[in-house]
């Protein structure tokens with residue numbers, strides 16, 4: 001049995017007939033946090049959604065916390081045109097089972113249900129913990145005091161930053177063993193961004209491992225142990241935090257001197 005919390009072997013995936021990433025292997029040790037850095041549109045998000053079972057993997061295996069997450073074998077081919085793939089082919093992975101195992105993908109805040117209140121959204125999140133102990137409401141209120149004040153507000157009246165906080169709070173209440181954060185501070189004002197970065201740092205300091213995509217090298221450095229460079233659907237480099245160069249040098253590693 002693997003000693004890793006997450007052990008990904010030869011994972012490939014994409015949308016319908018378009019392959020986005022191929023043959024990715026990744027091992028994350030217990031207690032380790034990693035960052036993924038790379039250009040927009042090269043497949044980082046698609047890779048993470050496949051890890052958490054939101055998209056069906058084409059090939060490869062995902063082991064989490066000692067448990068195989070996917071069915072063995074390659075993805076089946078579509079049987080009929082114009083048919084929903086999921087309806088006619090058994091998926092290789094069940095996203096609910098992945099969440100129950102504690103691999104929690106924090107979705108972008110704009111994907112929350114707009115008509116639910118903050119409190120309603122968070123109460124649903126606790127059911128995802130399936131009896132395991134997630135963060136309590138007072139604990140997430142201590143991390144994000146704004147959510148206490150906004151408890152009875154509908155999601156659609158919240159700012160982008162507040163939605164992002166709800167999404168992260170929901171992830172914590174779902175009892176994560178590993179938290180996936182995909183550009184959690186994208187497009188936020190500097191003040192709200194700082195609040196979220198501080199919260200993520202506090203969560204990290206409590207020992208929860210995180211997989212973080214972010215474009216801010218200084219922020220990544222505070223959170224992660226290991227950085228992976230992602231380029232054209234593959235990992236093109238790996239370095240320990242201590243070896244991480246500055247933003248400009250990383251960009252040159254990805255795009256060459258011209259950048």
Ligand SMILES: Nc1ncnc2c1ncn2[C@@H]1O[C@H](COP(=O)(O)OP(=O)(O)OP(=O)(O)O)[C@@H](O)[C@H]1O
Nearest residue numbers: 015018020038039040041042043044045046047183
């Ligand atoms: N639902 C979808 N159906 C088909 N193609 C998609 C879908 N979602 C994304 N793509 C395509 O997959 C490719 C990879 O996108 P992805 O979002 O994974 O990249 P990324 O590296 O995370 O970039 P970004 O940082 O901009 O989100 C892009 O070309 C994108 O247009």
